[in-house]
Structures are given as structure tokens and as C-alpha cells.
Amino acid sequence: MKIAVIGSGYVGLPTACGLASFGNNVVCIDNDPQKLTTLQSGIIPLYEEGLQELYETVKDKLTFTGDISSVKDAELIILAVGTPMSDDGSANLEYIFQATKDIKPYLQKDAIVATKSTVPIGTNDEIENIINRPDIAVISMPEFLREGYALYDFFNPDRIIIGTDNISVYNKIRDLYSSHIPAEKIIRTNRHSAELIKYASNAFLATKIQFINEISDLCEQVDADVSDVAAGMGMDTRIGRKFLNAGIGYGGSCFPKDTNALKYMADKHGVNLGLVSSTIKGNHDRRFNIANRVNKYISDIEGKARVAVLGLAFKNGTDDIRYSPAIDIIKNINHNPIYAYDPRAMDNARKELGPNVIFTETLKDCISDADIIAILTEWSDFKALEKESFAKKTLILDYRNILDEPTMRSKPNVIYKRIGQKI
Ligand SMILES: NC(=O)c1ccc[n+]([C@@H]2O[C@H](COP(=O)([O-])OP(=O)(O)OC[C@H]3O[C@@H](n4cnc5c(N)ncnc54)[C@H](O)[C@@H]3O)[C@@H](O)[C@H]2O)c1
Incomplete structure (x- = not known):
């Protein structure tokens, strides 16, 4: 053809x-x-x-x-x-x-x-x-x-x-x-059903992510672990394990725009999509909540902290930073400079972020001498941290829960925090 x-x-x-x-x-x-x-x-x-x-x-x-x-x-x-x-x-x-x-x-x-x-x-x-x-x-x-x-x-x-x-x-x-x-x-x-299947699918997946992020917030208050909760929930075949990874919220060129467009469509037809509206708001607020957490940790450090951020793309496997939560989080971290590294998305991010962000050539350069390392994208490259040793006290904020917990907890000088565990 x-x-x-x-x-x-x-x-x-x-x-x-x-x-x-x-x-x-x-x-x-x-x-x-x-x-x-x-x-x-x-x-x-x-x-x-x-x-x-x-x-x-x-x-x-x-x-x-x-x-x-x-x-x-x-x-x-x-x-x-x-x-x-x-x-x-x-x-x-x-x-x-x-x-x-x-x-x-x-x-x-x-x-x-x-x-x-x-x-x-x-x-x-x-x-x-x-x-x-x-x-x-x-x-x-x-x-x-x-x-x-x-x-x-x-x-x-x-x-x-x-x-x-x-x-x-x-x-x-x-x-x-x-x-x-x-x-x-x-x-x-029919054509209308096909058009709606796309929006309904994306809104459903976005809602699943927002749901586990809300459960994650509860886990942090009650000393439960969201990774265990997600694993247990996901074993139910009616629920499924996919899209139950707690983190910093969804981004990208699809979920944010498609949830908003679906809500807009429904409003126009007088239909209240309360669940989708709540997902949009919760996901939007989450990135600012995460930035505030990082700001709080920075203010707890005596003297000038060196802050490193790993991950700029909205998810792993892409150079796409459209509506990336990592970008909004960095913009709302009140610190200068912030060291940043991403295996693929740095060219795109350079156009978006201000002069307070220093893009490093390598992962090692980024984390070198850092007081705080925040992981914002789930690139497998960042698993390299499991093999690193840290010469001084380093707070590692694993906001994608990708590192092996026992390995990280056993490292001298490392304070390791995951999302969805007691803060
Ligand atoms: N990115 C995804 O993962 C994904 C997944 C499923 C669906 N979608 C949907 O697919 C569509 C495309 O998304 P994308 O991410 O590929 O967009 P994109 O921005 O990467 O690509 C769109 C391309 O269209 C070109 N273009 C715009 N107007 C044109 C015209 N009149 N003539 C010729 N070229 C023109 C642009 O220059 C651009 O290269 C969107 O509606 C998106 O929601 C995207």
C-alpha cells in the first residue's frame, strides 16, 4: 500500500x-x-x-x-x-x-x-x-x-x-x-467510540497512578510501605500491577492533556467527571508537594548544600520533557546551583530550565560530593548508585523507588528515603 x-x-x-x-x-x-x-x-x-x-x-x-x-x-x-x-x-x-x-x-x-x-x-x-x-x-x-x-x-x-x-x-x-x-x-x-476509547484509556491509567500516589501519602503517615501495598494489590488480577508505581506523578505529552481534554468534553456535555477532575488536581499538586519536600531537606542542612537531581524526562526511555514533573520540581527547588543529569533529555531540558541548573556530562559528575540526590525519573542507569560509595553524609531521595532498599540502607554515610514509607 x-x-x-x-x-x-x-x-x-x-x-x-x-x-x-x-x-x-x-x-x-x-x-x-x-x-x-x-x-x-x-x-x-x-x-x-x-x-x-x-x-x-x-x-x-x-x-x-x-x-x-x-x-x-x-x-x-x-x-x-x-x-x-x-x-x-x-x-x-x-x-x-x-x-x-x-x-x-x-x-x-x-x-x-x-x-x-x-x-x-x-x-x-x-x-x-x-x-x-x-x-x-x-x-x-x-x-x-x-x-x-x-x-x-x-x-x-x-x-x-x-x-x-x-x-x-x-x-x-x-x-x-x-x-x-x-x-x-x-x-x-464507530468513530465516536474510537475517539473516546483513547481518552478513557489514558484517563483511567492516569487515575490509577494518582490513586497509588494518594495511598502512598497515607503509607507515609501510618508506617506502611507503598511498594508492598502495590505488590499485594497488583496480585489481584482484577487490579493488575501495572501503573501502581508511586512516584512524583504522571507527565508527558499525553496524560496531562488528555485528562484535561476529556474533562473539557464532559463539561461541554453537562457530564461531571469527578474522578478525572480530582486526578488532574491531585497530580498537579503533587509536583509542588515533592519540590517542597526537597526544599525542606535543603533547609535542614547546615552550610551550603550541594543538590543533585537525576532524571529530567517525564519517564525513562525517552528524551521527552513535555509536562515532565521533574522539570516543574526543579523549577520549584529554591536553590542555586542545582546539578542535573539525564541520559537522554538534557538537550531538551536546557531549553526549558534556568541558569541555576548545571547539566553534568556524566552521572558520576552529577552526584559527586552531593549532600542531597533526588531521583526523579526511573532510568535503570541510576541503579549505578547501588555500587557507589559515599565519602560524606548523603541524603538520597528515591522518588521513583528504583534502588534496592537493603543495599542502599547498608551503605555507610547514606540516608536513604523512598516514596510511600514513613517520613
Ligand atoms: N507521544 C506519544 O507517545 C503519543 C501516543 C499516543 C498518541 N499520541 C498522539 O499523537 C499525536 C502526535 O503526537 P506526537 O507526540 O507524535 O507529536 P509531535 O509533536 O512529536 O509530532 C507532531 C509533528 O507534526 C508536525 N506537524 C504539525 N502540523 C503539521 C502539518 N500541517 N503538516 C505537516 N506536519 C505537521 C510537527 O512539525 C511535528 O513534527 C498527538 O495527538 C498525541 O496526543 C501521542
Whole structure:
């Protein structure tokens, strides 16, 4: 199949490379000239495990261009542009509608336009109205990949949702995937259901994270351990262990904007999503609560403390710092300088953080001589602390509970604190 992917970002690029690896010819169209120059020189401009390597194997089937008229040969056009959060919490649809208007003059007869961008209920109806051609099918195909595991998720999805009432269009899209994905994972719904499945899924996962963070706060007051509580809860197959890791709250380009957009949608329809509203507020407050904890520890230290922060990305496996709780926490730590290190996200973070943050070349440089080390992203690289020895008294705030507790507690000079244990 000839496919065009509009938007070469965290979703567009893995999707394009994945579909090319199935043998399709894919043209990726982006309107960011800087990104295009990098892509055209053969470099994937974002970090996603295995993506550069996959690109090398499929590059004869992939082209990158800024020329929107290249959609003219495509039987399937996938919209994967951003839908960021507006100031009022709604999804900003300017990019999706602009991309729709851009492709409209060039669509070949019977082309299928599939929206992978996360869009509110009814957006695909509007896309259909803009295109206004009976031969063009507009379908909702929400994307569920996880950053950091985008390729794994592309090749091993939990489900592929195809939102359309048009059975022959559904069959064509199912056939595109069915040689590589088990048939029972591909399901058809109507368009509105498909749009809502994406928002409801993200809001549910975000709520699960906020729930365990609230339980974690209770653990700290009653001398329970949230890691044990989560393990015990997670053994119940109705609950499941995933998304029960207490920490500093969720971030990234999806959960914050999608929970807010869902609330906005529900408000518009007069429906009270109390649980989602509470999750949004609790998660927002959490990052400031964590910054205050660090500030308190800094003020307890006599003399000038050396403060090190490990982790800037909103989670491990990515260089993405969009709505990263780590970034907000650092901005609210009242200290100068703060030493910071992240294996992937420092280039992005440099653009966001002030001159009081010193980015170190290595993990070792960051923690060297530190009085306080706060772990804010769950990178496995930080497990290296288990092998370190500390020459002076060092407070290690493991806000992702990633280090081995007995090892850390046995270290001379280390005061080791985890989230969700008595403070
Ligand atoms: N990032 C994720 O993990 C993830 C997962 C599932 C769903 N989503 C959804 O997928 C969508 C894309 O997210 P992303 O993280 O890939 O965004 P992104 O910002 O990384 O990429 C979007 C790309 O679209 C390009 N673009 C914007 N308007 C364009 C136009 N008119 N023509 C051509 N290119 C244009 C931008 O230059 C950018 O490169 C969003 O709706 C997001 O909510 C993202």
C-alpha cells in the first residue's frame, strides 16, 4: 500500500517505519524545516529505542518531504500531528484542521484518511466536513503506543481500534495489519467510540497512578510501605500491577492533556467527571508537594548544600520533557546551583530550565560530593548508585523507588528515603 504520514514526531516516525517494515511505501510529510533537514540526512531527530536502527533497514521504502502534494499517490493518509493542550484545557485542533486543509486538494479517488492524533469526540466528523468528498473515508485510528516502547508497541499492540461504519474500509485497514498482528486484536467501533476509547484509556491509567500516589501519602503517615501495598494489590488480577508505581506523578505529552481534554468534553456535555477532575488536581499538586519536600531537606542542612537531581524526562526511555514533573520540581527547588543529569533529555531540558541548573556530562559528575540526590525519573542507569560509595553524609531521595532498599540502607554515610514509607 502507498501510505502518507502527516507529522514526523513521536507517533508519526515509529508508525511510518513500522508500516514500511511491513513492505509498504511510506512518505512522511512534516512542515518543520529543521526536523526535515535532519530526517533527510538520515538521522531520526528524537530518541526512541531501536528507531534509528529500524529506519536503516527500511529507508528504501521511506521518504521525508515538506511537500504536501506528495499525498497524491497515497491510498492511506495517516494524520499524526500534535493536538496540544490549550489554555482552557481543551485539545488544540489547529494543527489537525490545518493538515486536513493542506491534504484536501491532493487526495486521490477513494483515499482513506485515518486520524492517529488524539482528538476529541466529533473531530473526525469535522475532518469529514472539511474534506467534503463522498469517495474519501475518514476513520478514527487512535494510537496507544508508549514513548520509550513505541516500536515494541507498534509490533505488539494490545489492540488496534478502527473507528468507522464503512466495512470495506475497515477490511482494507485490517488487511494492512493482519499479516503481522493477530486478528482478534483488531476491532471495529464507530468513530465516536474510537475517539473516546483513547481518552478513557489514558484517563483511567492516569487515575490509577494518582490513586497509588494518594495511598502512598497515607503509607507515609501510618508506617506502611507503598511498594508492598502495590505488590499485594497488583496480585489481584482484577487490579493488575501495572501503573501502581508511586512516584512524583504522571507527565508527558499525553496524560496531562488528555485528562484535561476529556474533562473539557464532559463539561461541554453537562457530564461531571469527578474522578478525572480530582486526578488532574491531585497530580498537579503533587509536583509542588515533592519540590517542597526537597526544599525542606535543603533547609535542614547546615552550610551550603550541594543538590543533585537525576532524571529530567517525564519517564525513562525517552528524551521527552513535555509536562515532565521533574522539570516543574526543579523549577520549584529554591536553590542555586542545582546539578542535573539525564541520559537522554538534557538537550531538551536546557531549553526549558534556568541558569541555576548545571547539566553534568556524566552521572558520576552529577552526584559527586552531593549532600542531597533526588531521583526523579526511573532510568535503570541510576541503579549505578547501588555500587557507589559515599565519602560524606548523603541524603538520597528515591522518588521513583528504583534502588534496592537493603543495599542502599547498608551503605555507610547514606540516608536513604523512598516514596510511600514513613517520613
Ligand atoms: N507521544 C506519544 O507517545 C503519543 C501516543 C499516543 C498518541 N499520541 C498522539 O499523537 C499525536 C502526535 O503526537 P506526537 O507526540 O507524535 O507529536 P509531535 O509533536 O512529536 O509530532 C507532531 C509533528 O507534526 C508536525 N506537524 C504539525 N502540523 C503539521 C502539518 N500541517 N503538516 C505537516 N506536519 C505537521 C510537527 O512539525 C511535528 O513534527 C498527538 O495527538 C498525541 O496526543 C501521542
